[in-house]
Amino acid sequence: MRRTAGRPVPSGRVSPGAAHAWGLLWGVSGLCLLAWKSGATACALTAFTLASYLLVYTPMKRFSPLSTWVGAIPGALPPVIGWTAAGGALDAGAGALFSIQFLWQLPHFLALGWLYREDYAAGGFRISPVTDPSGASTAWQLAVTAELLLAASLLPFALGLAGGLYLLGAVVCGSVFLYHSLAAAHELTVASTRRVFLTSLAYLPVVFSLLVANRR
Numbered sequence: 001m002r003r004t005a006g007r008p009v010p011s012g013r014v015s016p017g018a019a020h021a022w023g024l025l026w027g028v029s030g031l032c033l034l035a036w037k038s039g040a041t042a043c044a045l046t047a048f049t050l051a052s053y054l055l056v057y058t059p060m061k062r063f064s065p066l067s068t069w070v071g072a073i074p075g076a077l078p079p080v081i082g083w084t085a086a087g088g089a090l091d092a093g094a095g096a097l098f099s100i101q102f103l104w105q106l107p108h109f110l111a112l113g114w115l116y117r118e119d120y121a122a123g124g125f126r127i128s129p130v131t132d133p134s135g136a137s138t139a140w141q142l143a144v145t146a147e148l149l150l151a152a153s154l155l156p157f158a159l160g161l162a163g164g165l166y167l168l169g170a171v172v173c174g175s176v177f178l179y180h181s182l183a184a185a186h187e188l189t190v191a192s193t194r195r196v197f198l199t200s201l202a203y204l205p206v207v208f209s210l211l212v213a214n215r216r
Helices: 016-037 040-060 067-075 078-085 092-115 117-122 136-152 164-186 190-213
Strands: none
Touching: 016 040, 016 078, 040 067, 040 078, 067 092, 078 092, 092 117, 092 136, 092 164, 092 190, 136 164, 164 190
16 A cells, blocks of 8 residues: 555564564563553453454455444553543443544544545455445445534533533534535535545544543
C-alpha cells in the first residue's frame, strides 16, 4: 500500500522478526504492569484487546468487510480499560464510553477506506469500499453509524456522568458529524468523505475532553 509504504516494516528499516519480538515484549510487559498497578480487570480487558485485534481483526481484513465492525470492538476498549484502571466497574458508564468509541470508528474508517479504496484493494484488504465499488454499503453504514453515535453521545448525560455543558457540546459535535456523514452518504466523493474523516479527527478529543471537564 502506498499509504503505509514508509512505515518501519514495509520500508525495511525494521525486520518482521524484530517487530514481532518487540511487540511480544512490550505486550507482555504492559500486561504485567497493568496487573500490578491497575488490577485484574484492566489487565484482562487489555489482553482481550491485543488478542482480538491481532488474531481476529487483522487476518479478517483479507476475507470479509465485516472486519471493520469486528475490529471496532478492541478499538473501543481503551477508554473502558482506563475506566476500570481508575476504579470504575464494568457498568453502564463503561458501556457508554464503549458505545461512543465503537460507533465513532465506523464512519471514521469507512471515510478513510473510501478515500484509499484503490490502495486497500491493491493491498488485498476486503473492506466495504473495496467489495462494493458502487458505494451503497459504505453510504448506508456511514449514515446509520453517525446517527447512532449522536444518540450514544447522550448517554453520559442521561446516566448522570456529565452535566449540561457536555450535553450541549455532544449535541453540537454529533450534529456536525452527522451532517457531513449524511452528505457523504448522499454523494460519495473525495471531498465529502474527506470532510467526514477530518471531522472525525476533531470529534473524539472534543467530546471526551468535554466529558472530563464537565463530569459529575
